[in-house]
Amino acid sequence: xxxxxxxxxxxxxxxxxxxxxxxxxxxxxxxxxxxxxxxxxxxxxxxxxxxxxxxxxxxxxxxxxxxxxxxxxxxxxxxxxxxxxxxxxxxxxxxxxxxxxxxxxxxxxxxxxxxxxxxxxxxxxxxxxxxxxxxxxxxxxxxxxxxxxxxxxxxxxxxxxxxxxxxxxxxxxxxxxxxxxxxxxxxxxxxxxxxxxxxxxxxxxxxxxxxxxxxxxxxxxxxxxxxxxxxxxxxxxxxxxxxxxxxxxxxxxxxxxxxxxxxxxxxxxxxxxxxxxxxxxxxxxxxxxxxxxxxxxxxxxxxxxxxxxxxxxxxxxxxxxxxxxx
Amino acid sequence: xxxxxxxxxxxxxxxxxxxxxxxxxxxxxxxxxxxxxxxxxxxxxxxxxxxxxxxxxxxxxxxxxxxxxxxxxxxxxxxxxxxxxxxxxxxxxxxxxxxxxxxxxxxxxxxxxxxxxxxxxxxxxxxxxxxxxxxxxxxxxxxxxxxxxxxxxxxxxxxxxxxxxxxxxxxxxx
Numbered sequence: 001x002x003x004x005x006x007x008x009x010x011x012x013x014x015x016x017x018x019x020x021x022x023x024x025x026x027x028x029x030x031x032x033x034x035x036x037x038x039x040x041x042x043x044x045x046x047x048x049x050x051x052x053x054x055x056x057x058x059x060x061x062x063x064x065x066x067x068x069x070x071x072x073x074x075x076x077x078x079x080x081x082x083x084x085x086x087x088x089x090x091x092x093x094x095x096x097x098x099x100x101x102x103x104x105x106x107x108x109x110x111x112x113x114x115x116x117x118x119x120x121x122x123x124x125x126x127x128x129x130x131x132x133x134x135x136x137x138x139x140x141x142x143x144x145x146x147x148x149x150x151x152x153x154x155x156x157x158x159x160x161x162x163x164x165x166x167x168x169x170x171x172x173x174x175x176x177x178x179x180x181x182x183x184x185x186x187x188x189x190x191x192x193x194x195x196x197x198x199x200x201x202x203x204x205x206x207x208x209x210x211x212x213x214x215x216x217x218x219x220x221x222x223x224x225x226x227x228x229x230x231x232x233x234x235x236x237x238x239x240x241x242x243x244x245x246x247x248x249x250x251x252x253x254x255x256x257x258x259x260x261x262x263x264x265x266x267x268x269x270x271x272x273x274x275x276x277x278x279x280x281x282x283x284x285x286x287x288x289x290x291x292x293x294x295x296x297x298x299x300x301x302x303x304x305x306x307x308x309x310x311x312x313x314x315x316x317x318x319x320x321x322x323x324x325x326x
Numbered sequence: 327x328x329x330x331x332x333x334x335x336x337x338x339x340x341x342x343x344x345x346x347x348x349x350x351x352x353x354x355x356x357x358x359x360x361x362x363x364x365x366x367x368x369x370x371x372x373x374x375x376x377x378x379x380x381x382x383x384x385x386x387x388x389x390x391x392x393x394x395x396x397x398x399x400x401x402x403x404x405x406x407x408x409x410x411x412x413x414x415x416x417x418x419x420x421x422x423x424x425x426x427x428x429x430x431x432x433x434x435x436x437x438x439x440x441x442x443x444x445x446x447x448x449x450x451x452x453x454x455x456x457x458x459x460x461x462x463x464x465x466x467x468x469x470x471x472x473x474x475x476x477x478x479x480x481x482x483x484x485x486x487x488x489x490x491x492x493x494x495x496x497x498x499x500x
């Protein structure tokens with residue numbers, strides 16, 4: 001009897017497994033990201049970064065599309081973080097394949113917005129379970145990742161981007177993409193799917209860069225010399241675009257709206273700035289912005305929460321150690 | 327408080343209504359912290375809203391409980407059994423408050439305002455307090471485990487009364 005019951009329980013699981021990738025939990029996902037060496041108190045992904053702060057100078061152009069107060073004409077301060085991909089908080093800056101920019105707008109006690117953006121404009125895969133397999137393949141080495149991409153034709157646009165991408169010589173000269181789409185909700189309740197990119201206003205070549213903290217040092221001295229400015233450009237989806245598939249870019253012909261400038265006016269080491277405590281969960285959204293059903297986007301909240309819980313608890317219990325940067 | 331055989335209708339409604347709510351909340355909580363699937367965000371949002379509802383319900387329930395007579399425990403019970411019954415009931419009340427309050431406080435210190443179906447938002451701290459976040463995040467989990475344990479004991483005791491002792495304890499809540 002027990003065996004029959006177990007068999008009945010497992011049958012649907014087996015049937016599902018043949019149709020789609022094996023399901024993983026947020027805990028398994030974060031286990032994979034953190035790898036064999038855990039750095040207590042640090043983010044499990046994009047562990048190395050620096051805090052920045054500054055303001056968003058909104059030109060009001062997006063206020064017709066979203067009721068979010070941040071888009072009204074005016075200035076909104078932010079706490080941000082520039083980081084590189086990887087689990088190691090002391091990793092060399094220039095080796096990482098992906099650079100990131102995260103922002104936190106604390107508009108009021110009831111309105112917060114967190115953003116987590118990366119240099120690639122699209123994902124290689126469309127769902128978190130396949131993403132897990134992609135990370136496994138990356139960890140397994142070049143042959144495994146080559147085979148993985150061969151078996152996943154949806155990675156084509158990502159690979160095209162990766163083939164032409166050249167890492168620049170500064171955090172200030174990268175483009176940071178939302179990757180996932182969101183809905184802007186206008187005053188009439190109408191929703192518009194958008195993606196966005198924070199685009200540089202300077203070009204910096206990657207020459208003569210040295211040291212594990214090359215990017216952080218470059219950025220710190222750049223900001224000391226003057227504000228670092230980005231344009232914040234939103235792309236509006238057409239009815240023919242799929243806002244729920246992060247592997248597909250929308251055509252270049254789509255309408256772009258520049259919402260204003262992101263201006264960085266100070267930097268600090270991540271353990272000294274306000275960014276270290278923040279979970280840049282992109283599903284913390286203000287009124288006027290909503291999540292799409294994109295499976296990658298939907299997975300981010302619980303994965304980020306698991307990583308955040310681990311490092312927050314490590315800080316509380318004193319397990320947190322500041323690693324030597326050598 | 328000895329002359330009632332059965333809990334009042336309002337108390338029975340509160341009991342079974344909140345039993346369903348607690349079961350749903352515990353299940354949702356355990357599933358949503360592990361899931362990477364698309365429904366996770368929806369369940370999280372509903373879990374938060376139902377937490378708000380739970381605080382209101384348990385407050386009304388406590389007022390209702392304190393204003394009414396309840397059936398006495400069977401005389402056959404030993405003193406320690408009676409004490410255990412009373413303590414477990416008040417622990418259940420305590421946990422029914424502590425669960426939503428700790429859940430709200432972890433969101434508060436994580437600077438994550440709770441959106442109640444787009445009607446209004448519960449305020450959160452402007453800036454994240456990671457230590458208090460960790461404290462209430464872990465507390466929320468530990469209290470959930472305690473609640474699961476005491477609910478199991480509660481169900482076990484009710485079934486024991488009904489099937490082994492064959493008294494009226496379970497019937498008084500039906």
